[in-house]
Amino acid sequence: MTAAEIPAAILAEIPGPIDPPHRLLMGPGPVDAYPSVLRAMSARLVGQYDPFMTEAMTQTQALWRHVWSTTSPACVLVDGTSRAGIEAALVSLIRPGDRVLVPIFGRFGHLLAEIAERAMAEVHTIETPWGQVFAPSAIEEAVVRVRPTLLALVQGDTSTTMLQPLAEIGEICERHGVLFYSDATASLGGNPFEADAWGLDAATAGLQKCLGGPSGSAPLMLSERAVEVVRGRKRIEAGIREAGDPQSADFVRSNYFDLGMILDYWGPRRLNHHTEATSMLYAARECARVIALEGRQAVIDRHALAGAAMLAGVAATGLTVFGDVAHKMSNVVAVEIPDGVPGDLARAAMLTDFGIEIGTSFGPLHGRVWRIGTMGYNARRDAVLTTLAALEVVLRRYGVAVPPGAGVEAAAALYSDGGPGDGAAG
Amino acid sequence: MTAAEIPAAILAEIPGPIDPPHRLLMGPGPVDAYPSVLRAMSARLVGQYDPFMTEAMTQTQALWRHVWSTTSPACVLVDGTSRAGIEAALVSLIRPGDRVLVPIFGRFGHLLAEIAERAMAEVHTIETPWGQVFAPSAIEEAVVRVRPTLLALVQGDTSTTMLQPLAEIGEICERHGVLFYSDATASLGGNPFEADAWGLDAATAGLQKCLGGPSGSAPLMLSERAVEVVRGRKRIEAGIREAGDPQSADFVRSNYFDLGMILDYWGPRRLNHHTEATSMLYAARECARVIALEGRQAVIDRHALAGAAMLAGVAATGLTVFGDVAHKMSNVVAVEIPDGVPGDLARAAMLTDFGIEIGTSFGPLHGRVWRIGTMGYNARRDAVLTTLAALEVVLRRYGVAVPPGAGVEAAAALYSDGGPGDGAAG
Numbered sequence: 001m002t003a004a005e006i007p008a009a010i011l012a013e014i015p016g017p018i019d020p021p022h023r024l025l026m027g028p029g030p031v032d033a034y035p036s037v038l039r040a041m042s043a044r045l046v047g048q049y050d051p052f053m054t055e056a057m058t059q060t061q062a063l064w065r066h067v068w069s070t071t072s073p074a075c076v077l078v079d080g081t082s083r084a085g086i087e088a089a090l091v092s093l094i095r096p097g098d099r100v101l102v103p104i105f106g107r108f109g110h111l112l113a114e115i116a117e118r119a120m121a122e123v124h125t126i127e128t129p130w131g132q133v134f135a136p137s138a139i140e141e142a143v144v145r146v147r148p149t150l151l152a153l154v155q156g157d158t159s160t161t162m163l164q165p166l167a168e169i170g171e172i173c174e175r176h177g178v179l180f181y182s183d184a185t186a187s188l189g190g191n192p193f194e195a196d197a198w199g200l201d202a203a204t205a206g207l208q209k210c211l212g213g214p215s216g217s218a219p220l221m222l223s224e225r226a227v228e229v230v231r232g233r234k235r236i237e238a239g240i241r242e243a244g245d246p247q248s249a250d251f252v253r254s255n256y257f258d259l260g261m262i263l264d265y266w267g268p269r270r271l272n273h274h275t276e277a278t279s280m281l282y283a284a285r286e287c288a289r290v291i292a293l294e295g296r297q298a299v300i301d302r303h304a305l306a307g308a309a310m311l312a313g314v315a316a317t318g319l320t321v322f323g324d325v326a327h328k329m330s331n332v333v334a335v336e337i338p339d340g341v342p343g344d345l346a347r348a349a350m351l352t353d354f355g356i357e358i359g360t361s362f363g364p365l366h367g368r369v370w371r372i373g374t375m376g377y378n379a380r381r382d383a384v385l386t387t388l389a390a391l392e393v394v395l396r397r398y399g400v401a402v403p404p405g406a407g408v409e410a411a412a413a414l415y416s417d418g419g420p421g422d423g424a425a426g
Numbered sequence: 427m428t429a430a431e432i433p434a435a436i437l438a439e440i441p442g443p444i445d446p447p448h449r450l451l452m453g454p455g456p457v458d459a460y461p462s463v464l465r466a467m468s469a470r471l472v473g474q475y476d477p478f479m480t481e482a483m484t485q486t487q488a489l490w491r492h493v494w495s496t497t498s499p500a501c502v503l504v505d506g507t508s509r510a511g512i513e514a515a516l517v518s519l520i521r522p523g524d525r526v527l528v529p530i531f532g533r534f535g536h537l538l539a540e541i542a543e544r545a546m547a548e549v550h551t552i553e554t555p556w557g558q559v560f561a562p563s564a565i566e567e568a569v570v571r572v573r574p575t576l577l578a579l580v581q582g583d584t585s586t587t588m589l590q591p592l593a594e595i596g597e598i599c600e601r602h603g604v605l606f607y608s609d610a611t612a613s614l615g616g617n618p619f620e621a622d623a624w625g626l627d628a629a630t631a632g633l634q635k636c637l638g639g640p641s642g643s644a645p646l647m648l649s650e651r652a653v654e655v656v657r658g659r660k661r662i663e664a665g666i667r668e669a670g671d672p673q674s675a676d677f678v679r680s681n682y683f684d685l686g687m688i689l690d691y692w693g694p695r696r697l698n699h700h701t702e703a704t705s706m707l708y709a710a711r712e713c714a715r716v717i718a719l720e721g722r723q724a725v726i727d728r729h730a731l732a733g734a735a736m737l738a739g740v741a742a743t744g745l746t747v748f749g750d751v752a753h754k755m756s757n758v759v760a761v762e763i764p765d766g767v768p769g770d771l772a773r774a775a776m777l778t779d780f781g782i783e784i785g786t787s788f789g790p791l792h793g794r795v796w797r798i799g800t801m802g803y804n805a806r807r808d809a810v811l812t813t814l815a816a817l818e819v820v821l822r823r824y825g826v827a828v829p830p831g832a833g834v835e836a837a838a839a840l841y842s843d844g845g846p847g848d849g850a851a852g
Contacts, residue, residue: 015489017462038467216642279642289443
């Protein structure tokens, strides 16, 4: 083989154009995107400083202010998946050696602790058994004991399906001079979130859950107080620095995740940083636009209805729901895998025979529960009923005595008034 | 205003669906995507561990091995823009306190130094005036003097249009036991790049230049030696860790950019890390597929022809080309803004009257040169000729004595044989 032939040899054959199979994604996310979001992604590109581009960025910021429920100007996208948003918030707010408190009620609490550790924080954690959430008093007690500079708290942890109440936490943080960050990746858009009213200093999300978009863009909001912290650590790149630009010695240990630079890029100065991921911007804009068009509360109500219908359906199917149902996210339910049913084979049958994906689980729940989501575009009556019908068939194959049609009918009953929230726009 | 009304007030009005204007993007990037790449981006989503998804990831790796010209299995995407790829390579390969050598011949050399500094490296730089490149002997001399663990070198720096020859550098690094990383964002696909033959240990890129895709995905390759380094720093997240999993104390100071974890996610274990940005994966797969279909050398030749035509065209238009033309990238040319022409107004006229974007510049070249690109899908005869025709009109408006039609005809002459490379697939 000559040198010139090596590249062709490396590539055994050229695959065809991407042509994904039909799927109904009813796991804990990612889920199907809204059709209008997929359309937005194929829109033609424009230059980074084209007036159309900067206007699209400004519109996107306004749309996300609405989703976050904040008047803060500091609403941007981090160009990466949801954990890129988490890391940007944490490395920009945490100085090495800072004390950080992370209450852990599932896998993603562990992730926040892990990212904070890598940011060289002194990380303190409190834990609650999977399937439960924290009482505000337990968090305040830990805040008083640890005296952290930052509290990092997941809102909805898909690993357990739990939704941590946040409404009283901001006040606790305010009282003790602690910055309050929440990871709302799994919950935002499908459950209430009030950045200003709840006193959030920073929050991040992704598009691939209740927002109904693809993974790859991480919306982020900062309060005025958080903006001051990140601006105090500002540094401008040598290649574009001008005389008199401030240079902090206390710099963020990442260029890509330096929120001071990202704010300058999105702000009036439009100071060059990364090259904005144009297609993902279009997607993030459209995800927020879907919410604005349908109505923010209407979307939350649609998730609540779909979640209640799925809950009623799995219960009527005879499945045991995992965790504290009173504190469950609207958009996902965990059910115990019945004795004798091979969990992964049953999931594979759902995918192969019906094109429906439901989720496996992590850590202590691995092999014990399936997770079934009703998120974004898929928080729809037909998606709920189809999933329940298919699940019934598969369970029966494995010898589970399922009352015929009971799950579907129990779910359909919740939709029987034909009122709002029975379908998704897009 | 009641609390319930605030969200609506935050959002003054709901903008329409994204509807970008027609543009011909002839700047230094981002440029127009290949039509087939835009189509790929609107393909429906599938689950993260769907057999179709893991197969698409495997295909993408094979396609990118071909683009990089490497047999290394460690070819992945970093989910972020090109500088996310740079940071992932640098923070994963650099331990705090390591000596890193960065030869700087433009803005992006400064960026590598800046990212290495933030990764707590002891950074040593050598510089050459903008518009020139380094002789291999100058790099070897610095390697011998500094004794770095890593050499970080830009291949093509769009800020100056220069293409640093890399062919002899790998051997120098091998001789002195230095890891060799190159940022090929601006050059890959439009100029030769031979990862294995040139002895690269790590290289990264973006899609938005010669690859003809949107910004937001950073292809990355690692050699076997580099894989050993990142694997030695491995850490597995608490939420998914199993008994016996190794945990290095010498961990990477980032979770998102920890290439050991990213390799595990792309590798046979498929260990959960981020949620792959599905639509950007589709785009990255299609960008590499376009190259495979047209032929890697044919795409490089098409860039060479378009670049030569643009160079002939601007010269015949009477413009002075900036920098060492013998070491210019194929895909971009910098021309001095003629005396008396207001650079930004002229660029604005190109955009407003013709929908054509050409580029401004940074640092010492700001206000002195425009940068004109011929990249990816836009490395086409019609794109070159249209740009030259429009540029002539605009220059004449500002009083420049341009020989009528000379630029277009000089460029067209290079295409006159009607041979291969006169258009782009897609």
